[in-house]
Amino acid sequence: MTVIVSNRGPFRFTRTPDGGFEARQGSGGIASALGPLLTSGAAGDGATWIATALDGTERDAARAGQATAPGIALKLLDVDPNVHHLYYDVVANGTLWFLHHGLFDLVRQPSFDHKFREAWAAYEQVNQMFTDATVELAPDGDIVLVQDYHLALVPEMLRRLRPDLRVAHFSHTAFCGPNSIRVLPDDVAVALCRSLSGSPAGFHSRRWARAFEASAREVLGADARGSTFVAALAPDAEELAQLAASPAAAVAGQELEAIVGDRQLIVRADRVDPSKNIVRGFEAYDLLLADHPEWRERVVFVARLTASRRSMPEYLAYNNEVEQAVQRVNERWATGDWQPVVVETQDDYTRTVAALTRSDVLLVNPLKDGLNLVAKEGALLNQHNGVLCLSRDAGAWDELGEAAEPVHPYDIGQTASSLHTALSMPAAERRARAARLRELTAARTPRDWLDDQLTAARAG
Numbered sequence: 502m503t504v505i506v507s508n509r510g511p512f513r514f515t516r517t518p519d520g521g522f523e524a525r526q527g528s529g530g531i532a533s534a535l536g537p538l539l540t541s542g543a544a545g546d547g548a549t550w551i552a553t554a555l556d557g558t559e560r561d562a563a564r565a566g567q568a569t570a571p572g573i574a575l576k577l578l579d580v581d582p583n584v585h586h587l588y589y590d591v592v593a594n595g596t597l598w599f600l601h602h603g604l605f606d607l608v609r610q611p612s613f614d615h616k617f618r619e620a621w622a623a624y625e626q627v628n629q630m631f632t633d634a635t636v637e638l639a640p641d642g643d644i645v646l647v648q649d650y651h652l653a654l655v656p657e658m659l660r661r662l663r664p665d666l667r668v669a670h671f672s673h674t675a676f677c678g679p680n681s682i683r684v685l686p687d688d689v690a691v692a693l694c695r696s697l698s699g700s701p702a703g704f705h706s707r708r709w710a711r712a713f714e715a716s717a718r719e720v721l722g723a724d725a726r727g728s729t730f731v732a733a734l735a736p737d738a739e740e741l742a743q744l745a746a747s748p749a750a751a752v753a754g755q756e757l758e759a760i761v762g763d764r765q766l767i768v769r770a771d772r773v774d775p776s777k778n779i780v781r782g783f784e785a786y787d788l789l790l791a792d793h794p795e796w797r798e799r800v801v802f803v804a805r806l807t808a809s810r811r812s813m814p815e816y817l818a819y820n821n822e823v824e825q826a827v828q829r830v831n832e833r834w835a836t837g838d839w840q841p842v843v844v845e846t847q848d849d850y851t852r853t854v855a856a857l858t859r860s861d862v863l864l865v866n867p868l869k870d871g872l873n874l875v876a877k878e879g880a881l882l883n884q885h886n887g888v889l890c891l892s893r894d895a896g897a898w899d900e901l902g903e904a905a906e907p908v909h910p911y912d913i914g915q916t917a918s919s920l921h922t923a924l925s926m927p928a929a930e931r932r933a934r935a936a937r938l939r940e941l942t943a944a945r946t947p948r949d950w951l952d953d954q955l956t957a958a959r960a961g
């Protein structure tokens with residue numbers, strides 16, 4: 502048996518007209534990679550998944566004992582909405598996500614006042630709830646795979662209450678380095694580093710594993726023990742192929758063709774998150790059109806941008822900045838029959854699949870990213886010998902960098918010339934690079950990623 506512990510579960514629950522509840526596969530990399538593996542029994546029989554109820558409907562489903570799904574024992578924690586807000590918005594996303602991705606404007610933020618202390622207590626409380634549920638559900642000697650920065654305290658809590666369990670923690674994000682970890686209040690930094698360094702700690706990239714090791718040494722000194730492991734996630738090639746071959750993808754593909762015509766297509770697909778560096782992407786495109794008139798009317802930039810973390814003011818503000826950046830480019834360059842940037846905001850994975858299949862250039866320019874699964878999905882799906890313009894600060898760079906066109910995420914001039922190089926690349930080189938990208942990506946499967954975690958937990 503295996504217990505998976507993550508903030509977001511593998512299924513989302515909605516109401517059915519008869520007052521019952523219906524489960525659908527949830528969004529996010531963890532759900533899409535682990536969900537199918539666990540429900541098919543790849544982690545051994547009877548996997549258990551503990552997650553939070555994400556809204557009122559899911560809380561109702563949990564209370565009614567109807568948050569169930571086939572093939573897996575699901576436990577949705579009914580967390581008080583205010584406690585959940587403090588744990589999720591203030592600590593996990595408002596502090597740890599910002600810190601790990603270098604998003605703070607340090608002159609102004611963060612400022613750790615009594616409000617933060619209240620939020621930190623809520624973070625501890627929710628981590629304790631996950632721990633208690635695990636303690637209750639895990640048989641003797643079981644393996645527990647704890648996912649991501651929302652639940653960084655769970656390993657230490659479990660070690661104290663259930664030393665028989667074999668626990669590994671996996672971070673899907675970047676991890677901040679030894680200078681940045683000092684931004685956190687001392688006790689918070691110690692609690693996080695101690696918890697993660699007491700059990701095997703996994704990362705998608707060697708770079709984030711090293712950053713964590715250096716942070717743990719900085720904070721814990723000689724007490725920094727622990728082992729890290731690197732296990733990059735990969736998309737499920739078969740599932741992607743099925744989706745790409747579906748009638749819905751064919752319709753989406755035709756709609757896209759109508760937009761693109763005989764032009765080249767630049768694509769990006771991201772949650773609207775400051776770490777994704779969407780505004781600089783449009784600024785680079787603007788510069789490309791200014792410096793290279795030959796691309797005007799010859800290229801379309803389709804940006805699939807899905808709403809994210811709308812409960813946080815920083816995300817709403819960033820969304821406005823993104824909209825303004827798009828407007829600036831379109832106002833400056835659009836002609837009668839050419840719209841330089843087309844933004845699509847529907848959360849429709851099939852449309853993303855169609856765009857990744859058709860793109861000539863895929864722009865992935867995050868400031869920092871734990872992995873970036875879109876880069877890998879694009880590599881597997883693309884049918885146009887598309888070029889990947891990839892940030893060197895995305896975890897996926899470790900594996901795909903040799904066949905990608907590098908992007909310096911803060912350097913707009915460099916990003917513009919990376920786009921230019923990609924758009925002008927001779928056909929033979931595009932073909933060779935696309936083939937190599939596919940090969941590098943296909944070297945790993947979601948199953949490898951799961952096995953690496955199980956192995957690390959057993960060895961730890």
Ligand code: G6P
Nearest residue numbers: 509529530531649673674809810
């Ligand atoms: C990142 C995190 C995941 C998270 C996802 C979506 O990839 O590593 O843990 O689920 O973002 O963010 P959300 O806040 O919507 O769960």
